[in-house]
Amino acid sequence: MIRPAPSTRDTERSQALVRLVLSSIATLYVMLLYLTGYLVEAQLRSILIYNAAFLVASFALIAWIVRKPGVKPVRRLLAMVHDYAAITFAMIIGGEAMLPVYGALLWVTVGNGMRYGTRYLTLATGLALLSIGVMALLSPYLWQNPFVPLTLLVTTFMVPAYAHVLLTRTRQASEQAQTASLAKSRLLAQASHDLRQPIHSISLFTACLRDARLGDEERRMVDNIDRSLLSVEQLFRSILDVYTLDNGQVVPSAEVLAMDEVLAGLVRQNTEAARWAGVTIKVRPSRCHVRCDPALLGTLLQNVLSNALKYAPGKALLIGCRRRDGGLAIEIHDRGPGIDAQDLPHLFDEFYRVRRSRDHDVEGVGLGLSIVKRIADMLGLGVRIRSRPGHGTSVAIEGLPLSRADQYRPAQNEGSNRRLLTGLRVLLIEDDRDVLLATATLLQKWGCEVHSATSALDTTADFDLVITDFDLGRSMSGADCIDYLNRLHGRRVPAIVITGHDVRKAQQALNDTQVPVLAKPVRPAELRSMLLALKLDLQAQSA
CATH class of the missing domain: 3.40.50.2300 (Response regulator)
Structure with a gap:
């Protein structure tokens, strides 16, 4: 999944805040040098006066960024000149003792490139080399030790050059990944449309047949069509659910729901699937009302129940609600073979399936619980799974916010x-x-x-x-x-x-x-x- 890049405002603001942190560290370092005798009072006074002006200008830059966010090349150039001027002044005044401040010069150079791109890295490298040239001309210590500025020049060139290579490769890899992602999105969008059409029409035709007067044999045939269509639709919806959830295309819309009706609708929707699996679904009635997105909650519960029907055929299944920690938990208990402890941590992984010797005919690709986790995170709910091999599995959807019954608006019956x-x-x-x-x-x-x-x-x-x-x-x-x-x-x-x-x-x-x-x-x-x-x-x- 490709995460959105941070905004320009946040990038520049973080750069400005780090500038203040490094300035504070440099000030403490200067004080330490003075206390240990490496700097005299005149040097300390000059550096502290310049540092005060540096801080005023730095806060002014932050105010500018906050008031007028966005890409401002002039502001970025002024910020770089501001940094290099401070570093150059400190290293000229402080002499040998201020050589460690060169680390800040490298940070400014590479940092601008990493945050803003290779063009700014090239510009920052040029300013850094100019800064070292000025130091070499004006610092007595560097005049007396010509190999020191030479080392600084080579380092200032080599490190950003290597960073430039890395940035270029990273950008190329990112562009290739974005191109592949766009191609995948276009393919999924087209495949989604082309697959939805026949599934949509078959579903409508089947609904027409169900309303017709059919004999027992014909009704069994419609049942078989429904069963096959349900399998295709569940797989199709699982793939599309993952795609839409990962691309931020789903926005929850909460409304008050009666849990009795939610669970009754869930059982109604799965009546045929339960009959095919030989499962008896029992529901404990609940008078609770919750506030949640009905479509997302329905998809979440459907995926949990589908798993129970697939992996615990021929067994009874219990659905109920329980008040817990000020909210409501929906629990689904089956009496299937259970899940081994080593498999539990991986159940929410995509395409992970618990396999046993007789599971070869179990349909699905292992996306159900992955979708459950995504939806639960989106709704701010928790998912807890407990299982004992040979005794069954319990899945609890926790944290549903309770609501008052008088806020519920029931729908018309069919x-x-x-x-x-x-x-x-x-x-x-x-x-x-x-x-x-x-x-x-x-x-x-x-x-x-x-x-x-x-x-x-x-x-x-x-x-x-x-x-x-x-x-x-x-x-x-x-x-x-x-x-x-x-x-x-x-x-x-x-x-x-x-x-x-x-x-x-x-x-x-x-x-x-x-x-x-x-x-x-x-x-x-x-x-x-x-x-x-x-x-x-x-x-x-x-x-």
């Missing part, structure tokens, strides 16, 4: 959602024929009147709201379609945007926080809830 969507006129804009057909079919099963189009320019139908894909080819984007429809109808059109690329990119293009953006593959329940919310808003406006 059956109510379906009835309330009857008669809703939807303009569906999608350039992928499979996704268009799947989405239109599902909306019609919910009772919506659907008008389909591949572009906003292709329809004149009346509608209540718009569902549009963001990525509609080169001619128009979803944001362009919404803008066109707003201008055409002379009002703000209610809309939902669905994208297979970066959600933030779509949000920035829309520049409208009231337009929800959903990431593919969209879960049917998520789309249905969003449609219901928009229809209720429309009814409230017309009332």
